[in-house]
Amino acid sequence: MYDNNPRTDFENFPAELLPLMAGFLSRRKGDIQELRLCLRESRFNDCKNLAHRLKGGGTSYGFPVMSELGEQMEKAAKAENRYELAELIQIFEHVVMKAIHDFKLWENKSTG
Amino acid sequence: MFPLIFISLALLCGVGLYYMFLASAILLPVLLVGVPVAWGFYTIIRMAHTLDDRIVDLGDNEDWIPFNSYHAPPSILIIEDDLDAATAAQVAFADLGCSTKVAISLEQAKAMLSENSTDFIILDWLLQNNTEAGQVLDELSQNSLIKNKGHRPKVVTYSSLKSEEIDFPHSEDFEHIEHWQKPIRYADFRGRSMQLLATSGY
Numbered sequence: 001m002y003d004n005n006p007r008t009d010f011e012n013f014p015a016e017l018l019p020l021m022a023g024f025l026s027r028r029k030g031d032i033q034e035l036r037l038c039l040r041e042s043r044f045n046d047c048k049n050l051a052h053r054l055k056g057g058g059t060s061y062g063f064p065v066m067s068e069l070g071e072q073m074e075k076a077a078k079a080e081n082r083y084e085l086a087e088l089i090q091i092f093e094h095v096v097m098k099a100i101h102d103f104k105l106w107e108n109k110s111t112g
Numbered sequence: 113m114f115p116l117i118f119i120s121l122a123l124l125c126g127v128g129l130y131y132m133f134l135a136s137a138i139l140l141p142v143l144l145v146g147v148p149v150a151w152g153f154y155t156i157i158r159m160a161h162t163l164d165d166r167i168v169d170l171g172d173n174e175d176w177i178p179f180n181s182y183h184a185p186p187s188i189l190i191i192e193d194d195l196d197a198a199t200a201a202q203v204a205f206a207d208l209g210c211s212t213k214v215a216i217s218l219e220q221a222k223a224m225l226s227e228n229s230t231d232f233i234i235l236d237w238l239l240q241n242n243t244e245a246g247q248v249l250d251e252l253s254q255n256s257l258i259k260n261k262g263h264r265p266k267v268v269t270y271s272s273l274k275s276e277e278i279d280f281p282h283s284e285d286f287e288h289i290e291h292w293q294k295p296i297r298y299a300d301f302r303g304r305s306m307q308l309l310a311t312s313g314y
Contacts, residue, residue, distance in 0.1 A: 014298040014299065016203045016204070016207055016298075017200060017203065017298060020196075020199055020200075020203070023196075024196050027195075027196065049240075052238070052272060053194045053197075055272050055294065055295060056194060056197055056271075056272045056294035056295055057194055057196045057197045057200075057294075057295070058295060059294075059295030059296060059297055060196070060197060060200040060295065060296065060297065060298050060301065061196065061200065061298070062297075062298070064295065064297075067294075067295040
């Protein structure tokens with residue numbers, strides 16, 4: 001359904017945004033915790049707001065899959081569909097962790 | 113011995129004077145004619161550069177031609193509660209030579225609009241706590257400091273919402289010119305920003 005292995009050739013990412021990438025990905029990691037907490041406490045409105053923000057931001061930084069997942073999470077939160085939301089958060093976590101891993105590899109490679 | 117030294121010195125002085133005369137005969141015309149001609153060329157080249165700077169090729173997104181010397185760099189206020197989206201927008205506009213500021217709340221936006229003249233506002237329609245930008249604009253319009261500035265900033269709404277979902281209030285203080293729907297790739301955002309500046313005369 002989703003491209004769980006997003007494009008990770010950071011050389012083709014917007015060069016201007018690469019210095020911001022580590023911070024961006026680290027904040028997305030924080031979003032996973034936040035989404036899980038909101039879901040556990042059934043704060044669907046907070047889930048929806050956070051997912052809405054993810055929908056807007058991912059594509060700018062070269063991760064359209066994060067925007068797609070954000071959109072789906074927003075819909076699931078609106079419908080208060082706990083199971084779908086939990087599944088989507090898990091996929092989102094996989095995408096974020098893979099991106100962090102690939103970015104670290106790329107950083108190490110580019111710094112020699 | 114003495115006359116010999118005297119004659120040598122006199123000869124040297126004579127030769128020196130002769131060469132000085134020759135040098136001035138050559139240098140003076142060069143200075144009188146050459147300098148004005150060189151200055152003329154320099155002025156023409158400068159004028160050509162100034163005219164060249166005014167031409168913005170909308171079809172070419174690769175290279176940005178810097179703003180011409182008649183305009184100050186456009187000032188952009190980005191009102192956006194998502195720090196990452198705001199930073200990406202700020203980087204794009206700064207890269208195009210604009211002066212940029214980010215406000216992540218209504219209070220910050222009010223303060224920035226009071227302190228500085230703003231040419232463009234990139235406005236996230238849905239701010240934190242479900243504050244709609246319409247409310248933001250209403251509050252900003254009520255701020256007399258903004259009204260008295262005599263500026264009418266151009267507003268681009270920037271949101272995941274569709275344009276038909278945006279109900280931009282009629283305002284004498286702000287001019288809504290475009291709606292950009294998120295998500296937008298960075299390169300596209302930069303391209304749109306470039307076009308926005310060009311079509312607005314920058």
